[in-house]
Amino acid sequence: MAAVAVARNGFRRMFSISAFAPPPPAVPKPPADPNTNLFVSGLSKRTTTEGLREAFAKFGEVVHARVVTDRVSGYSKGFGFVKYATLEDAAEGIKGMDGKFLDGWVIFAEYARPRPPPPPPQQNSDFPYNESVSGY
DNA sequence: GGTGAGCGC
Numbered sequence: 387m388a389a390v391a392v393a394r395n396g397f398r399r400m401f402s403i404s405a406f407a408p409p410p411p412a413v414p415k416p417p418a419d420p421n422t423n424l425f426v427s428g429l430s431k432r433t434t435t436e437g438l439r440e441a442f443a444k445f446g447e448v449v450h451a452r453v454v455t456d457r458v459s460g461y462s463k464g465f466g467f468v469k470y471a472t473l474e475d476a477a478e479g480i481k482g483m484d485g486k487f488l489d490g491w492v493i494f495a496e497y498a499r500p501r502p503p504p505p506p507p508q509q510n511s512d513f514p515y516n517e518s519v520s521g522y
Numbered sequence: 523g524g525t526g527a528g529c530g531c
Contacts, residue, residue: 415528425529454530461523467530491526499529 418499422449422476425498427465429453430489435466437489442468445482446475467498 418425426438439451453466470476476497484495 418529423530427528428526431524431526452530454528457531459524463528463530464526465528465530501530505531 418497420473420476420497421500422470422473423498424468424470424476424479424495425465426468426483426493426495428491428493429462429464429466430491431462431464433462433466433489433491438466438468441488442470442479442483442495445478447471448475448479468495 424442426442429438433453435451435453438453439448442448442451447470448468449471450469451466454463455461456463468479470479480495480497483493485492487493
């Protein structure tokens with residue numbers, strides 16, 4: 387009885403690794419999978435985080451919004467992110483704001499890509515002779 | 523001073 391299953395699995399393995407359908411060519415910029423995070427580009431340099439939230443709040447519950455600005459100059463980079471509470475709101479936000487005008491510029495709203503995890507604080511306080519946190 | 527494709531701390 388078990389031999390039947392083993393033989394069947396072995397038979398299936400010959401087809402598990404398909405000779406067809408090679409790995410995807412890895413397109414550089416495919417649209418990200420639907421999520422509550424939205425990537426908004428084409429923003430005006432004068433568009434701020436508040437303006438972004440106000441514009442997208444009309445289509446759903448915005449739980450987070452940020453216009454990316456240069457850390458040193460503080461100037462807007464012209465794109466930002468809007469996070470909705472639900473996927474339905476995110477979809478409505480895209481349909482309602484993608485290709486629309488905001489501060490005189492046509493903006494583009496799409497699903498944002500998952501951001502790489504933030505580096506852990508990594509406080510090596512378990513070592514008596516810790517010079518990395520001496521602040522010098 | 524502020525580019526006009528992009529993915530943030």
